[in-house]
Amino acid sequence: MAMNRLALFYLLLALAPLAVTAWRPWPPRNASGGELAGIGASKKYEGSSDFVKLQYHMGPVLAADITVHPIWYGKWPVSHKRTIRAFLRSLSAAGVPSPSVSAWWRTVRLYTDQTSSNVSATVRLGEEKSDARMSRGARLSRLDIQSVVRDAVTATTRPLPVDSGGVYLVxxxxxxxxxxFCGQVCGFHYFTFPSVVGYTLPYAWVGNSAARCPEICAYPFAIPSYIVAGGRRPESPPNGDSGIDGMVSVIAHELAELASNPLANAWYAGEDPSFPTEIADLCEGIYGTGGGGAYTGQLLTDGRSGASYNVNGVGGRRFLVQWVWDPVVSYCSGPNALDH
Known part of the structure; x- marks a missing residue:
């Protein structure tokens, strides 16, 4: 079935090169059975068999040097922080063996604004803020995420800087x-409201799904029971933790979309900017050549641990991150593609 769909995918692309297709192994649904909607919503396993056209809507991309400021909300083991920091440091790191995280980011860099400025090649790990006491509580609304950002940039001690290239990662x-979370989304990105934060700042939220829904948000390191029943086994996480390795891929997804559509008026498909299909949504669930549906595509395997990965990072780290849409060749692309 996956191969038949893949053949149809390439046939339709050949017939209509401006159209793109994205489909998911299982769609997010709300309590009434309808599709998820709402401003700033993420689209885990987004897309459908319907054709959508990726278009530029004249807004900015993140063309200035990007500084990612993590905000650690809740209790975070040091080892988990190290894994995520290593991924963020890898986004523009040189000298990393191929296929690298920075080569994956080069696809994101292909997106430009109306001045022909590309998404920045430079992505730095910035200053960090921790809220281990969960000052906003253990249950957060979407708007609460903006309040978490406000708390971090207005803190009386060591506030996060407010800078032109700042991206705030909750x-x-x-x-x-x-x-x-879990029922409909694994992460989302948007921009803060001046009425809430005092500034318009691009931000993203990603949650650790290990204790809640790893089969949804840490896929393919955990998979739904009906796929297990069909003989499919989860992939082994390259950093030894399905929750954190799953987060890394969602972080990659959100940063790619934040860079190419920071104010919800740049690169996306669909007519509604409050519920766009963006450059990572188009490739949801695809990690290698031949990917689609419930199949990840061709992955690399660590010879010592047996873990699955598709990109190398700093310090010998390895990660598995989904591909993103390449606007030049008009299909999902990644540095581990077999035709590279």
Whole structure:
């Protein structure tokens, strides 16, 4: 079935090169059975068999040097922080063996604004803020995420800087429940409201799903029971933790979309900017050549641990991150593609 769909995918691309297709192994649904909607919503396993056209809507991309400021909300083991920091440091690191995280980011860099400025090649790990006491509580609404950002940039001691290239990454630990988490989303990105934060700042939220829904948000390191029943086994996480390795891929997804559509008026498909299909949504669930549906595509395997990965990072780290849409060749692409 996956191969038949893949053949149809390439046939339709050949017939209509401006159209793109994205489909998911299982769609997110709300309590009434309808599709998820709402401003700033993430689209885990987004897309459908319907054709959508990726278009530029004249807004900015993140063309200035990007500084990612993590906000650690909840209790975070040091080892988990190290893994995520290593991924963020890898986004523009040189000298990393191929296929690298920075080569994956080069696809994101292909997106430009109306001045022909590309998404920045430079992505730095910035200053960090921790809120281990969960000052906003263990249950957060979407708007609460903006309040977490406000707390970090207005703190009386060591506030996060407010800078032109700043991106604020709210990361919640397993005990934190966020509105629609697991049932509908694994992460989302948007920009803060001046009425809430005092500034318009691009931000993203990603949650650790290990204790809640790893089969949804840490896929393919955990998979739904009906796929297990069909003989499919989860992939082994390259950093030894399905929750954190799953988070890394969602972080990659959100940063790619944040860079190419920071104010919800740049690169996306669909007519509704409050519920766009963005450059990572188009490739949801695809990690290698031949990917689609419930098949990840061709992956690399660590000879010592047996873990699956598709990109190398700093310090010998390895990660498995989903591909993103390449606007030049008009299909999902990654540095581990077999035709590279």
């Amino acid at each position: 990361l919640t630990s397993p005990e934190v429940a966020v509105e629609n």
